[in-house]
Amino acid sequence: MQFRPLPAASFETDIGENEITFYSENGYLSVPRVTTDEELAWLREVYDQLLAMAPTGYLDGIFDLSRPYGTTDVPKLGQLLLPERLVPQIRQTVFWRNAHRIASRLLGVTPTKVESWGHLIFKGADSPAETPWHQDEAYWDPTQEYSELSIWIPLQAATLENGCMQFVPGTHRQEVLPHHPIGNDPRIIGLEVDDPERLTAGAVACPIPAGGATVHHSRMLHYTSPNRSDGPRRAYILTFGTPRRQRAVPRRFYWQEQQQTKWQERHEAAKAVREKSGGM
Ligand code: NI
Numbered sequence: 001m002q003f004r005p006l007p008a009a010s011f012e013t014d015i016g017e018n019e020i021t022f023y024s025e026n027g028y029l030s031v032p033r034v035t036t037d038e039e040l041a042w043l044r045e046v047y048d049q050l051l052a053m054a055p056t057g058y059l060d061g062i063f064d065l066s067r068p069y070g071t072t073d074v075p076k077l078g079q080l081l082l083p084e085r086l087v088p089q090i091r092q093t094v095f096w097r098n099a100h101r102i103a104s105r106l107l108g109v110t111p112t113k114v115e116s117w118g119h120l121i122f123k124g125a126d127s128p129a130e131t132p133w134h135q136d137e138a139y140w141d142p143t144q145e146y147s148e149l150s151i152w153i154p155l156q157a158a159t160l161e162n163g164c165m166q167f168v169p170g171t172h173r174q175e176v177l178p179h180h181p182i183g184n185d186p187r188i189i190g191l192e193v194d195d196p197e198r199l200t201a202g203a204v205a206c207p208i209p210a211g212g213a214t215v216h217h218s219r220m221l222h223y224t225s226p227n228r229s230d231g232p233r234r235a236y237i238l239t240f241g242t243p244r245r246q247r248a249v250p251r252r253f254y255w256q257e258q259q260q261t262k263w264q265e266r267h268e269a270a271k272a273v274r275e276k277s278g279g280m
Contacts, residue, residue, distance in 0.1 A: 001086060003046055009036045009094045015102050023106050027172025027217040028165075030206050031102060034153060034213045035095035043095065044155045046087050047234050050080055051122050059269040065121070066129050068187035076129040077190065078122040082273055090118065096238065099151040099213065103240035106149055106215065116240045123163055123227040123235075130163075130226050132192035133200055135171075136239075137218040138179040139191060142251040146218050148241030153213040155234040162229040164207045165214045165222055168200050172217035179255045186259045193221060 013034055023029045035043070055062040055078070057070040064075035084090045096116070104111040123129055137146055158164035177199070182190040193199060199221060206214050216222055218241075227233040 001049060003049065003087065003089070004042070006089045006092055007036075007038045007042055009039045011036050011039075011094045011098070013098045013102070015105055020105060023215065023217075026167075026169040027220040028167040028169070028206070028222075029106070029215040030208055031151075031213045031215065032209065033211045034098040034102070034151075035093065035211050037211060039094055040155060040211055043090075043093065043236065044234065046083075046090070047120060047122075047155055047236065050083055050086065050120065051078060051234075053080075060273050063189065065131070065190040066182055066188065068185065069189055075122070076124075076127060077131065078120075080120045082117055083120055084118050085273070095153060095213075095236075099153075099238045100240065102215065103149060103151060103238075107147055107240065107242060109242055113242055114240050115243065116238055118236065118238045121235045121237065123224075123233040125227065125230050125232055127227040127233075131224040132182060132190065133196040133221055133223045134179060134191050134193055135176055135219045135221055136216075137176050138193070138253060138255070140218075141244075142176075142253040142256070143247055144244040145247045146241060146244060148218040148239055149215055150218070150237050150239045151213050151215050153236045153238075154208065154210070155236060156231065157208070157210045158212075158214075158233070158235075159207050159229070160205055160225070161227075162231070162233040163224040163227045164205055165216070165224055166200075166203050166205045167214075167216060168203050168221040170202075171199070171221040172219045174219060176219060176251070176253065177221075179253075181255065181259060189259075191255060196223075 055072045057072045064071050066077040104114045178194040179191040181188045
């Protein structure tokens with residue numbers, strides 16, 4: 001894949017005590033700007049080229065979070081893990097550097113202790129696909145202890161109409177809640193928390209301008225609506241964390257077990273992708 005060179009950009013942003021306190025109380029944060037307009041235009045070009053690849057249906061390429069594993073139709077809720085393995089320059093962006101700085105402040109560790117990886121989530125114009133209410137940690141390995149957060153940057157303004165992030169303040173202080181695959185179909189990768197209507201009464205929407213970002217804790221309940229606008233809703237997510245540790249008290253995420261052999265298949269594919277990239 002060929003891309004024009006990453007535009008030279010110098011833009012540094014940081015957060016202070018007020019933001020750190022807000023995040024620790026609420027589990028999320030909005031940051032008005034983490035990158036430049038010029039870099040955003042470059043990221044959009046890269047993003048569109050990556051998402052134009054034919055879906056593989058598996059974790060090694062474009063897959064659909066909302067449909068059975070292995071589906072190669074045009075995705076309704078397309079995802080690509082670790083785009084930085086295909087475009088290493090992404091790690092040199094102002095966006096990545098600013099997000100890394102903000103993440104290390106919120107994780108309370110020095111930047112050198114923080115590991116990171118990215119993924120893309122795509123909703124085409126007028127797409128009916130929602131990303132249902134979930135905690136990210138519900139997807140992860142229940143035997144591991146995590147200290148992680150994600151920084152979500154839309155590559156255009158994020159609005160209520162095109163599917164900005166929504167959060168339930170304070171839910172990051174809960175354990176991982178019971179989840180089920182979307183539509184209770186164990187072949188589907190996407191998860192939804194059980195009983196979302198009851199759990200999300202206090203939800204807040206976080207519209208942000210282009211170039212801004214939202215941050216959320218790995219146990220924060222979050223959601224994005226269908227894209228009802230006439231343009232695509234591109235989102236780039238970076239996840240940051242300190243190295244994972246084996247939990248002293250093991251957990252069981254039975255919803256992963258219900259995904260039967262598909263889970264094992266996913267796990268192996270994810271492992272292969274991560275080993276190839278040298279990422280987390
Ligand atoms: Ni999520």
